[in-house]
Amino acid sequence: MPENKTTPVEKAAVKYKTGLLVSNSPHMVTKLDTKRTMLYVLIALVPCAVAATIFFGPGALARILFGAIFAFLAEFCYDKIMKKPDTTGDLSCLVTGTILAMNVPADFPIWMLCIGCCVAIIIVKCLYGGIGRNIANPAIVGRIVLLLSWTSYMTTWPVTNFQKATVDATTGATPLGLLSDGTIATTPVSLGQMFLGNIGGALGETCTLAILIGGAFLIWKKIISPIIPCAFIGTVFLFALLYYGFAGAPAGYNAFTMALFHVLAGGVCFGAFFCATDYVTSPIMKRGKWIYGIGCGAMTMIIRLFCSYPEGVSFAILFMNIMTPLIDRYVERSFYGIAKKEKQEKAAAKAEAKAAESSGKEGAKA
Amino acid sequence: MIFRKKHLTSIDAGHYKNTADQQTEVMPVPAVVKISMSENIGAPCKPLVKKGDYVKKGQLIGDTDAFLSVPIHSSVSGTVLGIETMRSAMGGNDTYVVIESDGKQEEEETTAPVIEDQPAFIKAMRASGLVGLGGASFPSWVKFNPKNLVDIDTLIVNGAECEPFITSDHRTMLEDAQDVLDGAQAMMKWLQAENGYIAIENNKQNAIDKFNKMIVEQGIKNLHVFPLQARYPKGAERVLIYEVTGKQCDAGVLPAALGVIVSNITSTAFMGKYLKTGKPLTWKRLTVDGDAVANPKNVLVPIGASVHDVIEFCGGYKKEPRKILMGGPMMGRAIYSDEQTILKANNAILAFSAEQAAIPEETACINCGRCHEACPFDLLPTKFADAYQHKDVQALRDLQVMQCMECGSCSYVCPAHRPLAFMNKLGKAMVKEADKNARK
Known part of the structure; x- marks a missing residue:
């Protein structure tokens, strides 16, 4: 008899591991969760914060920090009061607060910013069911509420630290304001200064260079798809090129420089990289992203050129946010051939009904 | 798959090929093997041996006349202890032939098959x-x-x-x-x-x-x-x-x-x-790995050896195992007990400790679309999940849920850790059920 023979008694003594965890595959998941995604967005906003501090002084930085803190507190208090699980851990409230703060002038009253944050977080996000359920970008709606409530505060822009040396004033106009007033020809703005951010405007959106650095970081980390920013900025550029090509550019500019002017002015770049790419309120599929980006760009230019507001990025993004479910549905139906199939089915049913009708008539004749 | 692409979409799930440089080791013959009679998709085999029979290595012990089937051979030589029924990793009750090995590994005489057509x-x-x-x-x-x-x-x-x-x-x-x-x-x-x-x-x-x-x-x-x-x-x-x-x-x-x-x-x-x-399939090369295994390695094991025996050969458990997988971490099956035995199609046994096996908490979908970007066939897992939760069979069909091959890429990339692949499976089952009912 070989030695390794096990009697039934010994066999029972073998301790099998039972009651192991049984779950469905896959058994491993990525580390890139919602929290880390939001952290990357916050990191991408750092260049903008640095640029804002350089151009507008520590007040700008203070407003960014206050925006983040107010947004965090708003969500925290809402969860506590409504006895809901604490959702501040995913950091999305910090992103909303920071982006909202970057959309206001550098000397904006802080209590107003607080109200903007509360509107953004509580009304736009939490009341709709928290992250993932909101129909519009909270920061954009917060900005629009502030703009409509305190229009003069939201449209009085302090001059940058570098402009102070040459200009003897504390507030200045934005390039788009000059364009809207028709005074752009008398006080031309250099495109280089606009690219660097040495112009009036909301504290985070003036420095295109910083925005591009942040945007490139997000695209490199695969947090955002480049489609929306490209479609958005490309549409603004083309729209302006065609418009000024036909209508004629103001003195000192040609159609090409005016197209660049529109891309660099106002919140186009900031909106394209940080606001329009908000996951929740932008389409999922590639084709939808193109439609959405082009829509944002076209709406922006329509508002800028034909409406009474000098700036239209936030309204354009809000408009396309609301259109997103429609775009998603349209793209889904065309991509998977659902619409085509339904059409064929309808045609087949119609033909069948017709055949039945004619055979019925024949039957009646007979 | 409308646009012609050079490569289908894929994900980077890490490689962790820790055992790639290790020569395969042959496991000593275990005292007892339990050979499942359901080794293949299709019909299970009927045991051809009974309690007390002496079998040689490579001897036919199970076969059936059903079309979708293959015969099963003994991986050891020894005495048949009995025919048992045990719950398998798939969840069904399968028949097992239990053979007590005599350690001699006496082989059935085989000759190379002559193939002319x-x-x-x-x-x-x-x-x-x-x-x-x-x-x-x-x-x-x-x-x-x-x-x-x-x-x-x-x-x-x-x-x-x-x-x-x-x-x-x-x-x-x-x-x-x-x-x-x-x-x-x-x-x-x-x-x-x-x-x-x-x-x-x-x-x-x-x-x-x-x-x-x-x-x-x-x-x-x-x-x-x-x-x-x-x-x-x-x-x-x-x-x-x-x-x-x-x-x-x-x-x-x-x-x-x-x-x-x-x-x-x-x-x-x-x-x-x-x-x-002409020697039939009775032994199989397996990768044994995972943070709970003391010495991860590739081993050649007899089919029917218990997972427990295989891991004992690899130095036993280093940590208390919480989850043991048959197959890889992306599509493998979690087994409830290491009493389960090795099947022909197994290619890995992975044992993970509690910290590796922890299932992350599911959070709200943020509509990021990464599941769609990860899907090799450009499907929309997040919409499948919604349609499944609303029991919307028509939507599942329209979105072509049956194209899903359950690779698990969507679940892997989901930042909200939603069990998307699982819901796709359930959605597919729901469509199959509805089709079955429609045919009645």
Whole structure:
């Protein structure tokens, strides 16, 4: 008899591991969760914060920090009061607060910013069911509420630290304001200064260079798809090129420089990289992203050129946010051939009904 | 799959090929083996032995007349202790033949099969007990006997091994390279396929080089090595066919309909060996890995050995195991007890401790669309999940849920850790159920 023979008694003594965890595959998941995604967005906003501090002084930085803190507190208090699980851990409230703060002038009253944050977080996000359920970008709606409530505060822009040396004033106009007033020809703005951010405007959106650095970081980390920013900025550029090509550019500019002017002015770049790419309120599929980006760009230019507001990025993004479910549905139906199939089915049913009708008539004749 | 793409979308799930450089070790014969009678997709076998019978290694112990089946052979020599019923990893109650090994490993006399025509090849393939060893366990002889045999022009030998952790196919390629080439050539001969490809992910450069060298040395004309991107899920049959031939293989379409047969590399190597020796499939190379295993390694184990015995051979548990997988972490099956025994189609046993096995908390969907971007077939897992939760069978059908091959890429990339692949499975089951009811 070989030695390794096990009697039934010994066999029972073998301790099998039972009651192991049984779950469905896959058994491993990525580390890139919602929290880390939001952290990357916050990191991408750092260049903008640095640029804002350089151009507008520590007040700008203070407003960014206050925006983040107010947004965090708003969500925290809402969860506590409504006895809901604490959702501040995913950091999305910090992103909303920071982006909202970057959309206001550098000397904006802080209590107003607080109200903007509360509107953004509580009304736009939490009341709709928290992250993932909101129909519009909270920061954009917060900005629009502030703009409509305190229009003069939201449209009085302090001059940058570098402009102070040459200009003897504390507030200045934005390039788009000059364009809207028709005074752009008398006080031309250099495109280089606009690219660097040495112009009036909301504290985070003036420095295109910083925005591009942040945007490139997000695209490199695969947090955002480049489609929306490209479609958005490309549409603004083309729209302006065609418009000024036909209508004629103001003195000192040609159609090409005016197209660049529109891309660099106002919140186009900031909106394209940080606001329009908000996951929740932008389409999922590639084709939808193109439609959405082009829509944002076209709406922006329509508002800028034909409406009474000098700036239209936030309204354009809000408009396309609301259109997103429609775009998603349209793209889904065309991509998977659902619409085509339904059409064929309808045609087949119609033909069948017709055949039945004619055979019925024949039957009646007979 | 509307736009023509060079590569289907894939994800980077990490490789963790910790055991790739270790020579395969042969496990000593365990005291008792329990050989399942349900080794393949299709009909289970009926045991041909009874309590008290003496069996030799390689002796036929189970077979059936049902079409979709393969015979089962004993992996040890010894006495049959009895026929048992036990709950299997799949959840069903399966029949097991329990054999007490005498340690002598007396072998049934075998001779190399004589093959003169295609039916003889198919007969030999069935007699060998071969099933798809990549994990699907589909009877190979059925796959190699398609109705449109004349249309078959391509054989793809699948050595992608895209699942993290698993290296058993890699070791097969390095250690049994000649068997792989012989098997592939025999398969191509009897399929009358003009082209053969050995598809290997480019993280196994030594295997690619080895095959290239051997093919040149032996002057094999129509067999080529096809390097794949080292990403998940390049080894999935439908993805592999697209990558190698550019043909689009939708769900429900047999690869044979496109003129392609895909064979796992271990199956191919086994077939090469079988045609030389006539020894049926009774032992299998496994990767044993995971943070709970003391000495991760590749081992050659007898089919029917318990997971417990296999892990004991690898130094036992280093930490308390919380989850044990049969197969890789992306598509493998979690088993509830290490009393489960090794099946033919197993290629890995992974044991993870509590911290590795923790299931992350599910949070709200943020509509980021990464599941859609990760899907090789451009499906919309998040919408499947919504449609499943609303029990909307029509929407599931419209969005082509049946195209999902359950690779798990969507669940892997989801930042909210939603069990999307699981919901796709449930959605598919719901559509199948509805179709069944509609037919009644």
